[in-house]
Amino acid sequence: MTTADPAGPDLLLEARSLRKEFVTSRGLRKSTLVAVDDVSVGVPAASTLAVVGESGSGKSTLARMCGLLLEPTAGEVVFDGQAVTPEAVQLLRREIQFVFQDPFSSLNPRHTVEQIVTAPLRYQGTRIRKDLRTFAQDLLDRVGINPDHVDRLPSQFSGGQAQRIGIARALACRPRLIICDEAVSALDVSVQAEVLQLLVDLQADYGLGYLFITHDLAVVRLIATHVAVMQSGRLVESGSADQILDAPRERYTQELLKAVPAYPDDWNI
Template identity: 60%
Template sequence: MSTAATPLLRARDLVKEFRVGRRRTFRAVDGVSFDLARRETLGIVGESGSGKSTTARMVARLIDPTAGTLEFEGQDVTAAGGSGLRAFRGGVQVVFQDPYSSLNPRHTVEQIVSAPLRYQGRKVAGGYRDVVRDAMARVGLNPDHADRYPAQFSGGQAQRIGIARALVVEPRVVICDEAVSALDVSVQAQVLDLLLDLQRERDLSYIFIAHDLAVVRQIAHTVAVMSQGTVVEQGPREQIFTEPRHEYTRTLLEAVPRIDPAWEAARAAGETHEREDTR
């Protein structure tokens, strides 16, 4: 297979079991497989408890899979450790859900954003400050605020700090685990636009974990739908959203609030004050 045709990231039959009590185990993820192409976004959607975040943590090697394999740039990294794991994490970074809980409140932005560089053991002549300031500017933050602490930033700004931290090591893949779900709608749109701009500029690939199908439709090229630890449907974005094949996918789509054009027209004309049904 040619390098051009090889997926950047490939997961095959990933399984994760957690011990519950002395003799029982709970299978949170059961046989998840997918390919992530270069410069593309895979959206993984499902309800809370569907296993999507556990899948993300396995793919990032934050937790080890019970079974299955993970390949990055054609290399098996399922059991990588030591320098191999550090190298993998240089290529695959994570942006977490809660922008505040994922940032050490006692560290400055400079300390937070430079942390992956220190973990990687990358030396920078003159220190990390200029690299951090460049990363902050790229995500729309004022570089002069590098000495401030997370509590001094809004939720949207704090999430941009998390994105800057992920990008500072020049990764190939960024896993966004519910990265906009804690943000207001207007701030969500700004962060999504930023992610899309960065993807075009840096040839990034994303795994975008979300329960909000409307958000996934804006950013994903392909979509995997998870339920009870398994992928029940997977395919191109428009096929999933316009011709879903699995009943669970149809149920998720039917739960998305929709605007009633007739009601909106009446509201604009001042003819109604109440919305009876938005779906």
């Protein structure tokens, strides 16, 4: 088993020896693709674990298993010290939320912002003291969207604004963990910095844990406290962000770092 630091009782989420197989077919021939192979990672409370690797490394599949969207072939997910059982999945969906790569494809184009942001409450049957409209406006204001735009459709926003709406939706159920799957990779560089700063601020305000999936190690340097590096479905290196980014042991990680573009000096997150 390959294990990613950190470990111990203070972990909000643990993935223990996760494996995911997909059966593929070509004509009458079937084969098994191992997307994630015996990977263990941990997300400390109120901290950020960045999982990095090139396309096809298995990092998004790992994220979906950690977020209870995919059932592992083997291994288990542990949240707040308790192994996740099928009976607990629905309840834990309040605790674990996603922010996806393409904000427009993850927002219903026919729904207003109010409907989008409050959807998790309706699906979970969560009761709140405020009316839904006021609740949505407060969340929009918190993520930097004009609360008066609560009746607009997603198509009336820029990509960065749409991603902020996706973050507001993720916050609706007051989760403890947010999984960001390439959440800034579709945005312009300057907008990336703004959204990353928002995520950092929200973490400080609400004590959120982040599982941050990305291929961009420049982004990792700005947001992560811990890093796990994946290649071909396996974990090849892990540790603190400073350790991995400043003194990587593995050649694969070193090659990833060589490909990092220079980022603006004013990205002072």
